[in-house]
Amino acid sequence: MEVIAQLQAALGAKAVLTDAADKAAFETDWRRIHSHAALCVVFPETTEQVAAAMRIAAAAGVQLVPQGGNTGLVAGAVPVAGHPQIILNLRRMNKIRALDATGDTITVEAGVTLQTVQEEAAKAGRLFPVSLAAEGTAQIGGVISTNAGGIQVLAYGSMRAQVLGLEVVLADGRVWDGLRVLRKDNTGFDLKQFFIGAEGTLGIITAAVLRLHPAVSAHATAMVGVPSIEAALDVFKAMQAKAGSSLTACEFITADAMALGLAHSPTSRLPFSAENYVLVEISAHSAGEAVEDMLLAGLEPLLENATASDAVVAQSERERADLWRIREALSDGELAAGGSVKHDISVPIGDIPAMVRATEALIEAKFPGFRLNIFGHIGDGNLHINVRPPAGKSLADISDYKAAITAAVEGLAMLHAGSFSAEHGIGQMRIVGMSAHKSAVELDLMRSIKQALDPHARLSPGKMLPGL
Ligand SMILES: Cc1cc2nc3c(=O)[nH]c(=O)nc-3n(C[C@H](O)[C@H](O)[C@H](O)COP(=O)(O)OP(=O)(O)OC[C@H]3O[C@@H](n4cnc5c(N)ncnc54)[C@H](O)[C@@H]3O)c2cc1C
Missing domain, CATH: 3.30.43.10 (Uridine Diphospho-n-acetylenolpyruvylglucosamine Reductase, domain 2)
Incomplete structure (x- = not known):
């Protein structure tokens, strides 16, 4: 050919x-x-x-x-x-082009993995804060193109907040060199923003300038048992009140999700069991910041007033890594157990309990026997509300139900003024949601941008925008 x-x-x-x-x-x-x-x-x-x-x-x-x-x-x-x-x-485009310790930036090619960026930052005594379970494989180009979130968004923002400059190959083959390291640059449209989160529909990212942050000098990490989703939100509020911007992660995990994660992470142990869990982390950015005291002071009243049923505080870096390994095993554990109808919703943070309760009621009423597997970034109002087939059934067995389940769960999120895709993007799988939930004006604006940057629809057909 x-x-x-x-x-x-x-x-x-x-x-x-x-x-x-x-x-x-x-x-x-x-x-x-x-x-x-x-x-x-x-x-x-x-x-x-x-x-x-x-x-x-x-x-x-x-x-x-x-x-x-x-x-x-x-x-x-x-x-x-x-x-x-x-x-x-893009995996062969894997060079670190520059690291500027004064300007706190790193310039990397698109195929460098997220983990390599974190490691390079650490070598220079800095932090690259975007972190997610697939970081050993996910590449910077992909992470930017999905505007990935991960476990520390509440403190550092998502990928969009880390990108200072981009180099992009356009749909007509021209190269846009926007590899600027500037913190301030108000010279017309901020073109890089079009490509961040565009999922490859507008151009091919070949390199990026990323912002680095001060290294973390100490962590305090706890797994907290809670009886309910309401209590989980109370843990988040209490920790935020205590730690402010030093609260760098707050993850919610139901008992069912935890069981799948533990099954997939056989070396991990939890010294207690609970109805639900909250994984909390507070990070120190300067010497003398007493993060463990902060964590303990936050936990004590929660345990006393039974908002929390139990808690374990990591006593070493190894114990901390053990707790995070469980969190990182949740997606793989679910996949290994047969997979699910996945959702990635966000709602205003205060609406999280109502969203979860409404979902539980909906599944029980309309899809009896289906099993909910819920976990996610409660501190960002973002939960993965995954619906597993009834016991003994496979994902293929329930294929007739998938569309109805997704419409129902995403519909609930929209009722709460939420989003039907908080951090994973649209791709092929959420495209129905674009037609269902985006206004005609929003879709029109997006199509105009696509038309301007890729008028002959050469990039990523069948993704993101219905009909393209
Ligand atoms: C176990 C697990 C846990 C995860 N946890 C999270 C999480 O916590 N938060 C989160 O946000 N996501 C999470 N994800 C989703 C995923 O890891 C992220 O979306 C990641 O950003 C994708 O990176 P990638 O390099 O694999 O991209 P790919 O999957 O290869 O591509 C993703 C999209 O970006 C486009 N693309 C890729 N590279 C480029 C490029 N150079 N230029 C233009 N377009 C490009 C592709 O066409 C595609 O549309 C998780 C995934 C797994 C498997």
């Missing part, structure tokens, strides 16, 4: 996979639900090679989907049916 020969000539034969067995892993999403053949998978090593691949695809009239670590949870990085397309995987 002419286009494959041209890509091989531009990128080198080894950078173009065409064999069906070799391509399969790149064509299938993380949840192993969506899989469609690509013409080929290409692995450019430089920005110029990305631009060349884009131009070759455009001239041949073949669409292209950018791919990072392929850990996205809405099948955004894999092809859709009915569109012959090329997967452009």
Whole structure:
């Protein structure tokens, strides 16, 4: 095929996979639900090679989907049916271009993993605060393109808050060099914002300048048992009142979610069991900040007045890592147990208990036997409300119910003035929600932006915007 020969000539034969067995892993999403053949998978090593691949695809009239670590949870990085397309995987663009300890910035290529950025920051005595369970595989280009959140948004903001500059290959093959390190720059539209969270529909991110933060000098971490979602919110409010901006994580986990996480993390132990759990972390950014005292002072009244039923405070870095390993095992544990109909909603933080109660009532009334698996970032008002099939049934057995379950759960979030996709994005899986929940004006504005930046719809067909 002419286009494959041209890509091989531009990128080198080894950078173009065409064999069906070799391509399969790149064509299938993380949840192993969506899989469609690509013409080929290409692995450019430089920005110029990305631009060349884009131009070759455009001239041949073949669409292209950018791919990072392929850990996205809405099948955004894999092809859709009915569109012959090329997967452009950024993993060979993996260089650290610069680290500026004075300006507190790091400039990295899109294929550098999130974990590598954290490690490079740590080596320089700094913190890169975006952290999520897939960080060893997720790449900076993907994390920016999904505007990923993770476990520390309440203190540091999501990915959008970390990006100072971008380099992007546009749909027509031109390169936009917006790799600025500036903290202040009010010179017209802030173009980088269009590409952050755009899920590859507007351009291919090839490099980014990211903001670094002061390193954390100490952590105080506790797993707190609570009898109810209402009590979990009370724990969050009490900890926030005590620690303010030093409260860097507050995660909610139901007993069912915890059981799946523990099953998947056999070395982890919890010294107590509870109806629900809250994983709380307070971080010190300066010597002498007594974070453990802060944590204990916050916990004491909660235990005394029975808001909390139990608590364990990590006594070492190893114990802290153990607690976080359980949290990180929740998604994998659920997948290993057969998967679920996943949701990623957010509501105003104070509405979290009402949202959970309404969901429980809804599932019991309309989908009896289905099992709720709820966990997430309570401090951001963001919960993953996942619905597992009844015992003994598989995800395939309940496929007829999926759309109705999702419409019901997302509908509840919208009733609470929430979002039907808080941090995972739209991809192919949430596209129905765009039609259902976005106003005509919002969709119109988004289509205008797509039309301006990718008028021939060369990038990521079938993603994000209905009808494109
Ligand atoms: C176990 C687990 C836990 C997770 N926890 C969280 C969490 O806490 N918070 C959270 O927000 N997400 C979470 N995620 C989702 C996922 O890890 C993030 O969305 C991550 O940002 C995706 O990065 P990636 O490199 O794998 O991107 P991919 O999955 O490869 O791609 C994601 C999207 O970005 C586009 N894209 C990728 N690279 C580029 C590029 N260079 N230029 C333009 N577009 C590009 C793709 O086309 C696709 O639309 C989790 C996933 C897993 C598997």
